[in-house]
Amino acid sequence: DAKTTQPNSMESNEEEPVHLPCNHSTISGTDYIHWYRQLPSQGPEYVIHGLTSNVNNRMASLAIAEDRKSSTLILHRATLRDAAVYYCILRDRLNYGGATNKLIFGTGTLLAVQP
């Protein structure tokens, strides 16, 4: 299975942008890059996903390297509520329901936001 590598932890200041990196050097052509986050004492929640092009939604932006071997989740203005563990996960959308499409969580990046 293609794996991802993320820093264990990062710190940010409130109202500043945050760039959370993810390396996935063995990504396959059909793997989508998904990001989830888990706030304290809650279940994970979906943040964003993409294949090749950069993506934006109301929560964040996803910047994908041209060779797709790395990506960066961008929180444009961090708030205290964004303190969470952020998970970068690869999913093979062509194999829906199959072994390579399951949502497998790595260790993620623990983001601390300072006021």
Next chain:
Amino acid sequence: SAVISQKPSRDICQRGTSLTIQCQVDSQVTMMFWYRQQPGQSLTLIATANQGSEATYESGFVIDKFPISRPNLTFSTLTVSNMSPEDSSIYLCSGESQENTEAFFGQGTRLTVV
């Protein structure tokens, strides 16, 4: 989107007993999954709950210990059998539809075995 409710939200159980956790989704979902999250750790996938057939278990998890039911597209149960203190953990249910690209999670069930 889908809202996933789990019951109970927490429980303290005696070793050797069993606990059944319920997961209810407010809309039909194609796939449902059960995860375990031990204190300070990431989520570990236990199994895929298949409607109308036996669940598909991940390596290290067996049906006798974690029987799973999924009678329809909106409901599933996970039973933690013959519990020991090592089973103390948070158990989470998730669901997703084939048309969607995101999974939805319940708030989890915090289980303590004494």
